[in-house]
Amino acid sequence: MDNVKKSRTSARNKERKKTNSADPLQENNGPDVVCLGTTPITPSKRRARTNSTLEEGGPSTPLQSQPKSDFIDSNETERDPQVITSMEFHIPRHIELKFDELVVACYAFGRGLLEDEVLVHSLGIQGQRKAFMSLCPGKALADDVLTMVCSYLSQKQLMTENVEICFLPPDFSASLMTEDLTCQEALDKYQYSFMQISPQCSKVYIPMKDENDWFLLVVDLKSKEAIILQALYLDDRTSIREEAVKTMLTFLDKLAPLMCSWDGDIPKISEFHITKPIRNYSAFVREDSGAWVCQWMFRTELFDNYDVAYVDEGIRMKIAVRLLLSPYNINRATTLKLAHKFAQNCHHIIGHYYAARKEMEAIKDLITR
Secondary structure, three states: OHHHHHHHHHHHHHHHHHHHOOOOOOOEOOOOOEEEOOEEEOHHHHHHHHHHHHHHOOOOOOOOOOOOOOOOOOOOOOOOOOOOOOEOOOOOOOOOOOHHHHHHHHHHHEOOOOOOOEEEEEOOEEEEHHHHHHHOOOOOOOHHHHHHHHHHHHHHHHOOOOOOEEEOOHHHHHHHHHOOOOHHHHHHHHHHHHOOOOOOOOEEEEEEEEOOEEEEEEEEOOOOEEEEEOOOOOHHHHHHHHHHHHHHHHHHHHHHHHHOOOOOOOOOHHHOEEEOOOOOOOOOOHHHHHHHHHHHHHHOOOOOOOOOOOOOHHHHHHHHHHHHOOOOOOOHHHHHHHHHHHHHHOHHHHHHHHHHHHHHHHHHHHHHO
């Protein structure tokens, strides 16, 4: 009888040792209760136990494994050094972006990425990330962005049967105003990328800069007008800008015969009437002047007028996306591939955009009912 009792006691002791040495993660009664040995630990006791262990300086026992989430915590950066936790340019929810447009926007404006990475390469024009960063709201537009816009529109014109509009880069006017630029130098530097025009050319677009403000000179060869487009007219700068425009028109007079073979007489550009449509925009911000110029140039594709209603962060974002995904961008495929790969690290931004869009559409539906 004693031998039977000893045998049972020995079996129970072995079972206790086996139970107490078991992995605490083996028995799990749900997310709220984790069993350590035979004693259930509630969430409050779990926190107390963990805190006391840390205070004593001992190792904390892992209570429950946490699977990695597909969505990145905006405060978590240790998981992957490439994690994008914020953007220099928050994507406006009121503009509709396709998925490719959304991911390239995240990639272009991701904070902490290489500033000198070339995102756009077209006819010798290189657009680095730091140039695109100037499209962020509140920042003055970099010359390189306007150059990329002129290059994009020039190549689009080349796809047509006759090049009717010539887009000259901002460097063209800057070189003329600051250097003794000759016609031959202008042809050597700009003809291949920007001056491949036809005798049917009707307009020449030239972005110009006065101090920190951009304005656009439109030389209309048919109506024989030189139109100065600016978002805000400043009386103290009017005469200075007109003098700069006259200098440009005189130079174009010399350059025009060399640009192409004209049908009939070559217009006397220096004698064109200078006009300034008066449109003062109440919402104008000085740093937006470059974006206004981009909009006026893009608008030539659709309308023969210059009445741009507004410029906001949505317009700035659209300019960036249009340049990044341009069919004339040699780096388009590479940039898009890198952007899709990078999108794995910014799910929270993409998800937030789609959630905001869905909420906005729901509000619109309620209003229109």
